[in-house]
Amino acid sequence: MTDKFPDGFFVAYKLFTGGSFPPGGTWGGILDGPVTDEAELVDKILEAFKDDYKKILSGTLKVWFCAPGVPVENCTVWAIAVACYELWHRGTQ
Secondary structure: OOOOOOOOEEEEEEEEOOOOOOOOOEEEEOOOOOEOOHHHHHHHHHHHOOOOHHHHHOOOEEEEEEOOOOOOEEOHHHHHHHHHHHHHHHOOO
């Protein structure tokens, strides 16, 4: 494979619960690969939580920023704040 990862990208996971998931849930990716654009990241987060936006605040979202040569940065709090702002800005509740 000759493709390389971008110089910096986001990775996001959601805790899936209920239905066929085991007790305590299962963490799964909500992106279709590394995302470099902040607006695309927020859109993917909102899509993943469209059934219940309040769950964004319940510890069921984890977001990291990865870049070569630096430690992985946990940016979950930032992502939650930006997603909540976008919900408010769109008038979605």
